[in-house]
Amino acid sequence: MSKILVLGGGVIGLSTAMMLARRGHDVTVFERDGGPLPGSPEDAWLAWERRGIAQFRQAHYLQPAGTQLLDSHLPDVKQALVRAGCITFNVLATMPPTVADRTPREGDQRFTTITGRRSAIEYAVASVAENLLSVRRGVAVASLLTGPSAAKGIPHVTGVRTMDGEEVSADLIIDATGRASKLPDWLEASGARRPIEEAEDSGFIYYSRFFRSKNGLVPSWRARPLTHLDTFSLLTLPGDAGTWSVTVVISSGDAALKKLRDPKHWTALVAACPLHFHWLDGEPITDVQPMGGVIDRYRRFVVDGVPTATGIVSLGDSWACTNPSLGRGITMGLMQAVGTVDVAGQHLDNPLALALAHDSMTETRVTPWYRNTVEIDRMRIARFKAFIEGRPEPQPTDPRARVSDALAVAMMYDADLFRASLEIATVQALPQEVMRRPGVVDRIMEVASTHEVVVPPAPSRQQLLRMLHSERRELQLVPG
Numbered sequence: 001m002s003k004i005l006v007l008g009g010g011v012i013g014l015s016t017a018m019m020l021a022r023r024g025h026d027v028t029v030f031e032r033d034g035g036p037l038p039g040s041p042e043d044a045w046l047a048w049e050r051r052g053i054a055q056f057r058q059a060h061y062l063q064p065a066g067t068q069l070l071d072s073h074l075p076d077v078k079q080a081l082v083r084a085g086c087i088t089f090n091v092l093a094t095m096p097p098t099v100a101d102r103t104p105r106e107g108d109q110r111f112t113t114i115t116g117r118r119s120a121i122e123y124a125v126a127s128v129a130e131n132l133l134s135v136r137r138g139v140a141v142a143s144l145l146t147g148p149s150a151a152k153g154i155p156h157v158t159g160v161r162t163m164d165g166e167e168v169s170a171d172l173i174i175d176a177t178g179r180a181s182k183l184p185d186w187l188e189a190s191g192a193r194r195p196i197e198e199a200e201d202s203g204f205i206y207y208s209r210f211f212r213s214k215n216g217l218v219p220s221w222r223a224r225p226l227t228h229l230d231t232f233s234l235l236t237l238p239g240d241a242g243t244w245s246v247t248v249v250i251s252s253g254d255a256a257l258k259k260l261r262d263p264k265h266w267t268a269l270v271a272a273c274p275l276h277f278h279w280l281d282g283e284p285i286t287d288v289q290p291m292g293g294v295i296d297r298y299r300r301f302v303v304d305g306v307p308t309a310t311g312i313v314s315l316g317d318s319w320a321c322t323n324p325s326l327g328r329g330i331t332m333g334l335m336q337a338v339g340t341v342d343v344a345g346q347h348l349d350n351p352l353a354l355a356l357a358h359d360s361m362t363e364t365r366v367t368p369w370y371r372n373t374v375e376i377d378r379m380r381i382a383r384f385k386a387f388i389e390g391r392p393e394p395q396p397t398d399p400r401a402r403v404s405d406a407l408a409v410a411m412m413y414d415a416d417l418f419r420a421s422l423e424i425a426t427v428q429a430l431p432q433e434v435m436r437r438p439g440v441v442d443r444i445m446e447v448a449s450t451h452e453v454v455v456p457p458a459p460s461r462q463q464l465l466r467m468l469h470s471e472r473r474e475l476q477l478v479p480g
Ligand SMILES: Cc1cc2nc3c(=O)[nH]c(=O)nc-3n(C[C@H](O)[C@H](O)[C@H](O)COP(=O)(O)OP(=O)(O)OC[C@H]3O[C@@H](n4cnc5c(N)ncnc54)[C@H](O)[C@@H]3O)c2cc1C
Pocket: 007, 008, 009, 010, 011, 012, 013, 014, 030, 031, 032, 033, 051, 052, 053, 055, 058, 059, 060, 061, 062, 063, 139, 140, 141, 142, 176, 177, 178, 179, 181, 291, 294, 315, 316, 317, 318, 321, 323, 324, 327, 328, 329, 330, 331, 333
């Protein structure tokens, strides 16, 4: 049995800790926020102080691939999500009417997820974890302790020092302290090299509002959960206990649309979108909540083939974090958590092998999803900018991206291509895996070239700007 410290008691830290504890390790989680686990999911929503998770009351969705990982590795967490009132949802419900073939297919269950507000997910995960292992809340880690090197010339981390000066040693430290993780600074202060780091602010702002159903039902789907319009996108996500969120996503460079922070303008815009206005038909349970400055950031802790340190690995948002409009963060983190548990199972007695295997697992299984997400963010923001500046929509030069664009058209008509596209959106198959399947690219190009692009109805930019500059509360959807 090894002693393992997990830094950070968010979803990924706690999930990893539970899987390791189940393998017989002595696991302790240090969580900086001191607020104890509330008595119910609703108390978590209303009152759980979680300053460490800025997105705690922002829009949230768990992808089907994340649910599958819970099914296979943490089934009791899945059951806790059900008990917390999370909703079971099959994304095929969002198939547009333009797809004529509605016949079910074998394997359609893979598009089912269980999802809810972030507070309900955190509550469910934490309630299972606290029955299994020691979660020390209110303990902030301040720095790393090092000991004799396990591999020549590489600093070896043997424990942590908390803000209160307590020193705790362990065989393995897992940093899951989220997107604001100080791990590179901690490593440097311990004499280790900093990791490779790439970061960019894709430049999105999110304006989200939560609603509660008047009849217990979540609105029906007339569009995909994420609908791209010219200079904004709309995100509609089902939540737990009859709640849902509606988010308007804009470019942070779009000064004119920042007026959408005002509930009057925000409501007018959503009300003017024929496929989305019915999502306003509930009791608003929050104000319009803005969120911006969310960076995409990736780290690699093996530099020139050599780990920056042994005895510690980085996981979840501490390793890489992305913009949330695709709702992939927790699913990517769970993928990496499962891989980390496998790697620890094989190499806990060899710190160098563990560090290298962790890097290799991460690069193979999770980095491609990070890259894909950032590519999509970049293209989206470039398109927003082109529309704002009145330029033609930029077209991808990369052949794979061109096929992805064609898939976005073809999926609106072809039942199998709709499913293929969902596999990518739900984090089950990378675009390159889908495109490698025999005949798929030909079929995408054929359907796309023989069908019109489906443009969701919504106010034009001119109409939207006029609305934002008038005091009128209603936005008429008129031609032009
Ligand atoms: C606005 C927004 C919306 C999002 N929406 C989605 C979504 O819909 N679906 C999805 O899958 N992902 C979403 N994400 C991404 C998702 O939130 C993250 O990928 C996920 O939270 C990562 O989990 P984590 O456990 O790695 O980190 P976090 O959830 O950030 O947890 C880190 C924990 O570490 C603690 N901590 C920090 N420093 C210390 C310290 N020094 N000592 C001890 N503890 C410390 C913090 O208090 C916190 O509890 C969203 C992100 C944002 C910003």
